[in-house]
Amino acid sequence: MTRAELVERLTRGDYSLSCSTLRAFTVSPDYFIAYCLRETKRTKAMRFGSMLHCLVLEPHRFAEFYATMPDGVKLNTNDGREAFFAFLSQTAGDKMNDFESELGRAATFRDYKALSEWLELTQGIEFVNNTDRDNSHRMAEAILNDPRAAEIINTASEFEQAVDFDLAGWKWRGKIDIVNGCDIADLKKVKDADPRNRSLRWNLADDGYFVQQYVYRHALGAPGENRVICVDENCQVSVLKIGMETMLQAEVEFHKTMTAFEKCRFMGDWGRSFGFWSETGEFEI
Numbered sequence: 001m002t003r004a005e006l007v008e009r010l011t012r013g014d015y016s017l018s019c020s021t022l023r024a025f026t027v028s029p030d031y032f033i034a035y036c037l038r039e040t041k042r043t044k045a046m047r048f049g050s051m052l053h054c055l056v057l058e059p060h061r062f063a064e065f066y067a068t069m070p071d072g073v074k075l076n077t078n079d080g081r082e083a084f085f086a087f088l089s090q091t092a093g094d095k096m097n098d099f100e101s102e103l104g105r106a107a108t109f110r111d112y113k114a115l116s117e118w119l120e121l122t123q124g125i126e127f128v129n130n131t132d133r134d135n136s137h138r139m140a141e142a143i144l145n146d147p148r149a150a151e152i153i154n155t156a157s158e159f160e161q162a163v164d165f166d167l168a169g170w171k172w173r174g175k176i177d178i179v180n181g182c183d184i185a186d187l188k189k190v191k192d193a194d195p196r197n198r199s200l201r202w203n204l205a206d207d208g209y210f211v212q213q214y215v216y217r218h219a220l221g222a223p224g225e226n227r228v229i230c231v232d233e234n235c236q237v238s239v240l241k242i243g244m245e246t247m248l249q250a251e252v253e254f255h256k257t258m259t260a261f262e263k264c265r266f267m268g269d270w271g272r273s274f275g276f277w278s279e280t281g282e283f284e285i
Contacts, residue, residue: 001037003033003037006033006036006037007033007268007270010265010270011265011268013169013170013265015036015170015171016164016170016171016172016173017170017171017172017173018172018173018174019174019208019211019212019215019216020035021035021036022208022211022215022257022261023207023208023211023212024036025257025260025261025264026208026257027274028272028273028274028276028277029264029269029270029271029272029273029276030270030271030272030273031273032270033270033271045189047126047128048132048135048136048189049187049188049189050126051066051126051128051132051133051136052136052139052140052187052189052231053160053177053187054066055136055137055140056140056143056144056153056187057153057159057160057177057178057187058159058160059140065124065125065126066125066126066127066128066133067087067091067125067126067127067128068127068128068129068130068133069084069087069127069128069129069130070083070084070087071130073087075112078109081109081110081112082109084109084112085107085108085109085111085112085115086109088112088115088116088119089107089115091119091125092115092119092123095119095122095123098122099115099118099119102118135233138235139189139231139233139235141235142231142235142236142237143187143229143231143237146229146237146239148239149229149237149239152178152180152185152227152229152239153178153229155180156178156179156180156185157179157180157181158178158179159177159178159179160175160176160177161175161176161179162174162175163175163176163216163219163220165218165219165221167215167218167219168254168255168258172215172219174215174216174219176216176219176220178229179220181224182220182222182223182224182225183224183225183226183227184213184216184217184220184224184225184226184227185226185227185228185229186209186212186213186227186228186229187228187229187231188204188207188209188228188229188230188231189230189231189232189233190203190204190230190231190232191203191232191233192232192236193230193231193232193236193237193238194236194238195230195238195240200230200238200240204228204230204240209228210242210246210247210249210250210253211250211253211254211257213226213228213242213247213250214247214250214251214254215254217247225241225242226241226242226247227239227240227241227242228240228242260276260277264276
């Protein structure tokens with residue numbers, strides 16, 4: 001899909017939104033468009049968060065989606081490239097035939113970048129280093145060893161539940177981390193999981209997690225409880241139950257953002273950056 005085609009669909013209201021695209025819009029309309037077109041790169045934090053989700057919720061699928069890169073490989077040398085290419089080839093297995101078919105020739109170690117990108121794009125395989133793999137395993141273990149977090153996970157009826165629903169005049173889609181009847185929970189890696197630290201609440205709000213919980217509450221279409229399971233780099237865990245006041249604030253924030261979204265749609269301001277959020281186009285600091 002081209003940028004022009006996406007803008008046309010948005011103008012017609014013929015596009016499915018998600019919590020992640022809504023979060024992208026709160027950065028700027030231009031960033032929203034780039035995000036929807038996959039022009040933005042996933043950050044290291046996003047990749048780590050996905051790996052942690054897999055280890056906690058679907059550990060049996062970890063080897064399907066993640067491959068640990070060999071230690072000590074230096075890609076600025078031919079020996080290092082050859083070693084990395086051999087690792088990628090082993091990871092690809094029978095799929096190497098498909099890669100070479102698209103390449104139009106037999107692959108060599110000089111194709112390591114193309115092969116790495118191809119495996120990630122077509123096979124959904126992400127390559128992680130030993131440090132990140134070990135840290136994610138420690139955090140996952142900490143979550144599963146926390147009595148309340150473990151109870152929520154072990155009694156869940158479904159993980160990564162896909163949802164499609166209508167809200168605020170738009171089609172929406174998403175995945176809810178943990179569902180148990182009408183109760184939902186989300187996993188989140190944070191800087192400091194101490195619930196007594198006010199910055200935890202502020203950071204969750206800034207990242208759009210409370211708005212996400214409000215949106216997913218509508219996805220299930222029934223009253224229930226919302227929680228966030230937080231873990232930090234020190235493997236400290238806290239389980240937060242989202243109260244009514246927080247959900248009401250999230251509702252206000254959601255409708256405020258959607259009002260801005262509709263204004264952008266009406267004005268055709270999809271190319272604007274941060275200045276969209278200021279009436280004058282500038283900010284005083």
